[in-house]
Amino acid sequence: MKTIKELADELGITKDKVKYQVGKLPGEYLVKKGNITYLKKSAETRLREVLVGNLPREKSGNFGEFSHLITHLEDENNFLRQQLQRTTEMLDQEQKLHAMSQQKVLMLETKKKGFFRKRKE
DSSP, rough: OEEEEHHHHHHHHHHHHHHHHHHHHHHGEEEETTEEEEOOOOHHHHHHHHHTTTOOOTTTHHHHHHHHHHHHHHHHHHHHHHHHHHHHHHHHHHHHHHHHHHHHHHHHHHHHHHHHHHHHO
């Protein structure tokens, strides 16, 4: 993980430019420790995509572009896996709550029937 300043220095741009783009990222891309914001690898990759577009291309040719693309796809894949995991957990919780509410409704209906039977007797 890198700080905003470290990434800015590495790219040769101002910290403010990086900070502006960081403000557009979802919170799960960042880790805060005290007053320092650290960028996860996925955040660094996304920021490089946005910010490097204004810099001269690397001399590494196609390999550099493919390497960059692979890194981006891996980060995107990890992000989507995390989203799927969260969605699955939320669905599981919702199903459990629904089952509990159905049980409570059945219990109340059973008590209600018992109450009215006793009153008739």
